[in-house]
Amino acid sequence: MRNKKGVENRPDGFRSLGIVISSAPSLIFRVGCWFLKFKREAKKGGRIFQKELIKHGFDKETAEIFKEIYLKPSELKQYITLLR
Numbered sequence: 001m002r003n004k005k006g007v008e009n010r011p012d013g014f015r016s017l018g019i020v021i022s023s024a025p026s027l028i029f030r031v032g033c034w035f036l037k038f039k040r041e042a043k044k045g046g047r048i049f050q051k052e053l054i055k056h057g058f059d060k061e062t063a064e065i066f067k068e069i070y071l072k073p074s075e076l077k078q079y080i081t082l083l084r
Contacts, residue, residue, distance in 0.1 A: 042071055046071045047067075049066070049067055050064065050067040053066055
């Protein structure tokens, strides 16, 4: 498609797609780093949670089960199923 001066105009969709494609690797890297930090903090919280349960009288097996339930929402699989 050409304008009056003979310069070719591209639909805005191509320009937007180019911007998205060029910024995708950076965005994926940032989200990946954020998720790894989130998982590390969740694991740390899970260990603290388990220690507190044991400290308050739960046996180790029950505390482990509760820790797994506590950590379940932080699994990547949970987020992927939400996006579907």
